[in-house]
Amino acid sequence: MNPLLSAIGSKLEAISVPVQLEMPDGTKVGAADPRVRFVARDKGALAHLAAGEVGVLGQDYVEGRVDIQGNMHDVMRAAAEMLPGSPVDAARGGWLTELVRRVVSVWRHSVERDAKQIEFHYDLSDDFYALWLDPRRVYSCAYYRTPEMNLAQAQEAKLDHICRKLRLHEGERFLDVGAGWGGLLLWAAENYGVDATGITLSRNQHAYVNRLIEQKGLQGRVRMELLDYRKLDESRPFDKISSVGMFEHVGRAQLPEYFAKLRRLLRPGGLVMNHGITAGGVHNAELGNGMGEFIEKYIFPGGELTHISHVQEALALGGLEATDVENLRPHYARTLWAWSDTLEARLDEAAKLLSGEAGARSLRAYRLYLAGCAMAFEHGWIALHQIVAQHLATGRSDELDLPADLAYPWRRDYMYAPKA
CATH class of the missing domain: 3.30.1050.10 (SCP2 sterol-binding domain)
Known part of the structure; x- marks a missing residue:
C-alpha cells in the first residue's frame, strides 16, 4: 500500500x-x-x-x-x-496581519457588496428554506426553555425571550435590523402592541413580509423596508432595537460604527438587543481546516467571525453600555440539528426545488453547512451571544428605582418571571 x-x-x-x-x-x-x-x-x-x-x-x-x-x-x-487540531487555534499575528484584515473587511462590506452577498444567501429559494425552518421561518438560534420543546415552540420562546429582554411595551417604536421573514417583527407587534419597523436587503424576504403584514391587517403599525442599516433615518429615535443574526454580515472593521449607528437610532434610556454568532477563538477570523473558506464560498460570502471580547469592545466604542450578556451556544447546536434532520428527511422535495447542477451543488452545500455548524457549536468552535445594551451611563442616582424614562431595571427578575 x-x-x-x-x-x-x-x-x-x-x-x-x-x-x-x-x-x-x-x-x-x-x-x-x-x-x-x-x-x-x-x-x-x-x-x-x-x-x-x-x-x-x-x-x-x-x-x-x-x-x-x-x-x-x-x-x-x-x-x-x-481534524488534526482545533480549528480555532490561530496566532495573534502582527500589525501587518491586522491591517490587512481590516482593509479586506472594509473593502468587502460596501453597501453594494453587502446587498449582493445577502441576495446570494437569502434569495436562494423561499420554498427551500420553508422546507426545514419552523412555520414562522425564524432563521436564527431558537431558545429551548425546556429540553422537551420542539423547534416551533423553541423559536416562539426565543422571540418572546428577546421581547422580554427588551421590555417591550404597547405603543413603543421598535426597530428590527435584519428582520428576515418577519418572525420577531410580527411577534412583537401582535403580542406586545409595538409600532414595528423591520429592514432587510433580501427582496424575497421584503415581499414575503409585506404580504404577511397585509394578510394580518397590520398596515400602519408594522412596516418592512428594503433598506441598508446605514441609510436608516436618525431623526426619530426608536424606543427599542433588535439585531438578530445580522451583525455577522457587518464585518469586524465596521462593528464600532455599526453600534454607533444603533446608538444614534436609539432614544436615551432605550435598549438594544444584539443577537449573533461569535468566534470560539479569540484571534481567529474564521474556522480553520478549510471550514471558513467553505462557508465563504457556498453559504455566507462576506461573513466574519468575531470573539465576544471584541464585540463588547466594539459595542463600547460605539457608545453603548452592555447590561446583560447571555451565551446560547448549546441552543444553537440543537436548533441546527433540528434544521439538518428536517432537511435530511425531505431531500427529495429539496432536490425538486433546487433543480439543475447549480441547485444540486447548493443542496449538497446546505447539507454540510447545517450539520457542520451544529457540530461546531457543540464543540465550542463558535458561539451565540445575546447582548442587551443601552446608552452609556447617565450619572443618575435613581437607576435602581425604575424611573419611567430608563428601560433597564438592573435586575434579571423581569426576564425569567412568569408573564402577568
Whole structure:
C-alpha cells in the first residue's frame, strides 16, 4: 500500500464511527460494515482526507469530486475526529496581519457588496428554506426553555425571550435590523402592541413580509423596508432595537460604527438587543481546516467571525453600555440539528426545488453547512451571544428605582418571571 493510502487507513481506523473509503478504481479502505462512506471520484480528494482538511473535503463533495454517504450525525462525528487540531487555534499575528484584515473587511462590506452577498444567501429559494425552518421561518438560534420543546415552540420562546429582554411595551417604536421573514417583527407587534419597523436587503424576504403584514391587517403599525442599516433615518429615535443574526454580515472593521449607528437610532434610556454568532477563538477570523473558506464560498460570502471580547469592545466604542450578556451556544447546536434532520428527511422535495447542477451543488452545500455548524457549536468552535445594551451611563442616582424614562431595571427578575 502506498504511503497516502496507509495514512488514510490509519486515520480511518482511529475514528470511533466505522468509516470506509472507496477509491476511484474501486479499491476499498477502512471498515467492512461502515456507517459513513467516502466515495472518491478524484484522487485530489484523497490528500484532503489524509490531512483532515474537512472544509476542503466539503468543497470536494459540493463539486462532485467525492460522495459522502451516511447519517449526518455520524458524518460530523467522523469529521470532528479527522481534524488534526482545533480549528480555532490561530496566532495573534502582527500589525501587518491586522491591517490587512481590516482593509479586506472594509473593502468587502460596501453597501453594494453587502446587498449582493445577502441576495446570494437569502434569495436562494423561499420554498427551500420553508422546507426545514419552523412555520414562522425564524432563521436564527431558537431558545429551548425546556429540553422537551420542539423547534416551533423553541423559536416562539426565543422571540418572546428577546421581547422580554427588551421590555417591550404597547405603543413603543421598535426597530428590527435584519428582520428576515418577519418572525420577531410580527411577534412583537401582535403580542406586545409595538409600532414595528423591520429592514432587510433580501427582496424575497421584503415581499414575503409585506404580504404577511397585509394578510394580518397590520398596515400602519408594522412596516418592512428594503433598506441598508446605514441609510436608516436618525431623526426619530426608536424606543427599542433588535439585531438578530445580522451583525455577522457587518464585518469586524465596521462593528464600532455599526453600534454607533444603533446608538444614534436609539432614544436615551432605550435598549438594544444584539443577537449573533461569535468566534470560539479569540484571534481567529474564521474556522480553520478549510471550514471558513467553505462557508465563504457556498453559504455566507462576506461573513466574519468575531470573539465576544471584541464585540463588547466594539459595542463600547460605539457608545453603548452592555447590561446583560447571555451565551446560547448549546441552543444553537440543537436548533441546527433540528434544521439538518428536517432537511435530511425531505431531500427529495429539496432536490425538486433546487433543480439543475447549480441547485444540486447548493443542496449538497446546505447539507454540510447545517450539520457542520451544529457540530461546531457543540464543540465550542463558535458561539451565540445575546447582548442587551443601552446608552452609556447617565450619572443618575435613581437607576435602581425604575424611573419611567430608563428601560433597564438592573435586575434579571423581569426576564425569567412568569408573564402577568
